[in-house]
Amino acid sequence: xxxxxxDELKDEEAAVYDRQLRVWGVEVQxxxxxxxxxxxxxGKLAAEATKNITLAGVGHVTLLDDTPAAQLAGHNFLVTPxxxxxxxxxxxxxxxxxxxxxxxxxxxxxxxxxxxAASADALAGQDLVIATGAMPLGQLQQLNAAARxxxxxxxxxxxxxxxxxxxxxxxxxxxxxKGSAGADSDxxxxxxSALAEVLAPPAAPLPATTHAxxxxxxxxxxxxxxxxxxxxxxxxxxxxxQLQQLAAASPQLAxxxxQLAAHLAGAAEFAPVAAVLGGIIxxxxxxxxxxxxxxxxxxxxxxxxxxxxIVETQxxxxxAGQPGKAAGGAAAGSQQQQQQQAHEVVID
Amino acid sequence: MEDTTPTNSSERWIDIDKLLTRxxxxxxxxxxxxxxxxxxxxxxxxxxxxxxxxxxxxxLKDLALSGFVNIDVIDMDTIDVSNLNRQFLFRLxxxxxxxxxxxxxxxxxxxxxxxxxxxxxxxxxxxxQFYQEFTVIVLGxxxxxxxxxxxxxxxxxxxxxxxGNPDMSTIKPLVxxxxxxxxxxxxxxxxxxxxxFECTLWxxxxxxxxxxxxxxxxxxxxxxxIEYAHLILWSQQRSHEEFDTDDEEHMQWVYxxxxxxxxxxxxxxxxxxxxxxxxxxxxxxxASTNAIVSAACVLEALKLITMCSTxxxxxxxxxxxxxxxxHTVAYERDPQCPVCSAGVEVVAPADTTLQQxxxxxxxxxxxxxxxxxxxxxxxxxxxxxRGIYEExxxxxxxxxVRELLEGDEPAALLTVNDKKLSASLRVxxxxxxxxx
Numbered sequence: 009x010x011x012x013x014x015d016e017l018k019d020e021e022a023a024v025y026d027r028q029l030r031v032w033g034v035e036v037q038x039x040x041x042x043x044x045x046x047x048x049x050x051g052k053l054a055a056e057a058t059k060n061i062t063l064a065g066v067g068h069v070t071l072l073d074d075t076p077a078a079q080l081a082g083h084n085f086l087v088t089p090x091x092x093x094x095x096x097x098x099x100x101x102x103x104x105x106x107x108x109x110x111x112x113x114x115x116x117x118x119x120x121x122x123x124x125a126a127s128a129d130a131l132a133g134q135d136l137v138i139a140t141g142a143m144p145l146g147q148l149q150q151l152n153a154a155a156r157x158x159x160x161x162x163x164x165x166x167x168x169x170x171x172x173x174x175x176x177x178x179x180x181x182x183x184x185x186k187g188s189a190g191a192d193s194d195x196x197x198x199x200x201s202a203l204a205e206v207l208a209p210p211a212a213p214l215p216a217t218t219h220a221x222x223x224x225x226x227x228x229x230x231x232x233x234x235x236x237x238x239x240x241x242x243x244x245x246x247x248x249x250q251l252q253q254l255a256a257a258s259p260q261l262a263x264x265x266x267q268l269a270a271h272l273a274g275a276a277e278f279a280p281v282a283a284v285l286g287g288i289i290x291x292x293x294x295x296x297x298x299x300x301x302x303x304x305x306x307x308x309x310x311x312x313x314x315x316x317x318i319v320e321t322q323x324x325x326x327x328a329g330q331p332g333k334a335a336g337g338a339a340a341g342s343q344q345q346q347q348q349q350a351h352e353v354v355i356d
Numbered sequence: 357m358e359d360t361t362p363t364n365s366s367e368r369w370i371d372i373d374k375l376l377t378r379x380x381x382x383x384x385x386x387x388x389x390x391x392x393x394x395x396x397x398x399x400x401x402x403x404x405x406x407x408x409x410x411x412x413x414x415x416l417k418d419l420a421l422s423g424f425v426n427i428d429v430i431d432m433d434t435i436d437v438s439n440l441n442r443q444f445l446f447r448l449x450x451x452x453x454x455x456x457x458x459x460x461x462x463x464x465x466x467x468x469x470x471x472x473x474x475x476x477x478x479x480x481x482x483x484x485q486f487y488q489e490f491t492v493i494v495l496g497x498x499x500x501x502x503x504x505x506x507x508x509x510x511x512x513x514x515x516x517x518x519x520g521n522p523d524m525s526t527i528k529p530l531v532x533x534x535x536x537x538x539x540x541x542x543x544x545x546x547x548x549x550x551x552x553f554e555c556t557l558w559x560x561x562x563x564x565x566x567x568x569x570x571x572x573x574x575x576x577x578x579x580x581x582i583e584y585a586h587l588i589l590w591s592q593q594r595s596h597e598e599f600d601t602d603d604e605e606h607m608q609w610v611y612x613x614x615x616x617x618x619x620x621x622x623x624x625x626x627x628x629x630x631x632x633x634x635x636x637x638x639x640x641x642x643a644s645t646n647a648i649v650s651a652a653c654v655l656e657a658l659k660l661i662t663m664c665s666t667x668x669x670x671x672x673x674x675x676x677x678x679x680x681x682x683h684t685v686a687y688e689r690d691p692q693c694p695v696c697s698a699g700v701e702v703v704a705p706a707d708t709t710l711q712q713x714x715x716x717x718x719x720x721x722x723x724x725x726x727x728x729x730x731x732x733x734x735x736x737x738x739x740x741x742r743g744i745y746e747e748x749x750x751x752x753x754x755x756x757v758r759e760l761l762e763g764d765e766p767a768a769l770l771t772v773n774d775k776k777l778s779a780s781l782r783v784x785x786x787x788x789x790x791x792x
Binding site for chain 1: 370380417418437442444465468640642646652679680
């Protein structure tokens with residue numbers, strides 16, 4: 009990669025982006041400027057993620073959520089009480105974000121987040137769709153499929169009480185690992201799974217290390233599918249029953265039962281948790297858009313209670329055609345190894 | 357439109373209440389769930405945020421949204437255009453204004469009920485009593501020196517009992533964050549319990565200083581050429597002027613001279629951007645790393661105060677350039693730490709004079725580096741004082757020190773002050789009888 013030449017950017021960009029150009033260089037910055045990202049659903053997690061990607065210089069950011077801004081005012085730092093007025097959350101937040109970085113374009117799309125999957129207008133031309141509101145899993149899966157049809161990658165996540173989760177679908181994604189020479193032979197190519205595949209009932213018993221939250225998501229997806237409607241707190245007994253069947257042998261059962269109850273009760277987003285996940289989302293957006301550096305593959309579960317963020321590849325594959333399989337380059341073998349094992353990081 | 361936000365209703369803080377009013381299997385030791393915790397957080401607790409920059413903006417936001425109300429912030433800087441890629445509370449129109457002032461205004465406007473007080477000034481200019489008021493201090497600093505200073509302040513508040521054990525009620529917790537590019541750290545400092553900043557100074561690599569002969573005779577890298585122009589040429593050709601990194605003409609002068617030197621030696625890579633980086637010691641920075649590290653710090657502050665979960669023990673490193681990786685280490689205290697221990701031990705023969713004790717301290721491998729002209733006190737008694745009382749206390753220097761101490765305790769706790777120090781040091785003097 010040629011050394012960064014700040015004079016190839018506009019003067020204002022070079023001045024404002026100076027500190028981050030020294031991190032990732034002009035080429036990555038150019039790709040960020042050219043990127044178009046749609047955020048579906050707006051809350052604390054979306055606020056954090058959009059703040060980070062707007063500051064990073066993603067050229068076109070669109071927000072989609074017609075919840076009245078007044079409902080968020082005062083406990084979402086992008087929606088000031090003074091500005092809430094008659095606006096939607098998307099409009100109020102977009103205004104704050106636009107002021108935060110006049111070098112990019114931040115706008116609000118019309119309509120409810122729930123209709124995003126059906127909104128060809130909103131999806132057209134987007135490189136990446138990110139859903140962070142409390143959407144039912146069935147809707148998220150539809151949105152993922154619609155994004156793929158529109159030629160976009162997809163990310164989804166949620167912050168709930170002390171924890172949260174994050175999922176990435178970059179379809180077929182090639183990247184150059186940092187520190188490599190950058191030749192074509194160094195490139196790594198990953199095949200990602202869509203959320204529907206990730207949340208489909210597992211064909212085989214899950215490994216003992218599988219995170220409790222993954223069980224929760226599987227159970228909720230299956231029950232939603234059965235009942236053909238979003239779940240409520242009243243569905244807890246039925247959900248617990250399914251969990252018992254799915255996770256009886258798992259050491260994570262007790263943790264999963266607790267998290268399932270919290271998930272169905274709808275715990276609110278906690279700001280510092282949203283901030284951690286929002287930072288991780290932004291780093292993945294930069295990796296996804298620029299093709300530089302390894303993106304998440306493909307799920308992350310975080311809890312402030314034990315300070316851990318667990319990375320897993322789901323479904324865990326074991327052979328050809330399985331998701332997460334790397335292709336190309338000497339890095340392939342070790343890459344695959346890494347993908348199959350959950351690895352653990354601690355963010356206290 | 358009328359602000360209908362419920363300012364302190366349980367509905368608004370439902371996320372925090374779930375953490376603080378319910379028990380669980382991952383809570384901290386001694387955790388007592390109940391509404392009193394949030395009451396304490398929002399009424400009695402005072403938190404200080406040092407810095408209103410990349411980390412500071414994020415810390416203030418997270419503190420306010422986590423239910424903290426009484427928040428002070430101190431920063432001596434004004435806003436620069438290069439801050440805008442991550443210090444999200446600031447806008448282009450704010451360039452030139454004090455960071456602390458603008459940050460406080462913005463948080464107070466966005467989070468109803470938040471009471472952020474700004475201090476536009478240096479941390480060195482605040483009296484010790486100022487720092488004493490806070491329940492916890494969160495650091496969003498960008499230099500070693502500033503961290504050492506705040507560390508010495510917090511540790512100087514620590515008192516020990518006769519056995520040399522820390523008095524828990526005098527512990528002033530610090531939470532320290534730092535970032536650069538995709539990397540960062542968060543650590544918890546409980547003076548007397550966890551290692552203080554001084555205990556782990558060895559963690560930091562020595563700062564880059566090029567040998568003068570390399571700059572003058574044998575440059576190999578673009579940075580050598582830049583520092584040649586900045587340090588050597590400037591003092592030769594423009595010694596009457598003080599070099600100002602904010603002066604465009606000064607920077608261009610260094611750049612063009614660095615370029616000329618590089619051409620002379622066939623060295624590639626001198627750019628204006630690199631020149632700025634080298635001369636100003638610029639730290640590359642992005643918003644996402646600051647967001648993650650700051651959130652980790654605020655979570656630690658919350659856990660320290662409420663015990664809602666086990667705290668970080670005690671140093672976490674984070675990197676996000678290749679996926680995500682962190683590593684948490686429980687570093688250990690240096691029992692001889694001059695800043696946070698009950699006292700660095702100095703052993704001397706029983707008949708040693710006070711002057712000889714002072715000489716021993718100046719010759720001590722650790723203490724000697726920190727002292728130049730020390731004053732010594734014992735409890736409330738000034739044994740030898742520099743300054744206006746020097747003449748009065750001078751006769752003590754010749755006396756055997758045991759005459760100046762009380763009784764025959766095994767080790768006497770002396771307090772040493774010096775212009776070089778930001779806060780006093782503790783020294784434990786052990787006098788040995790000749791037969792031993």
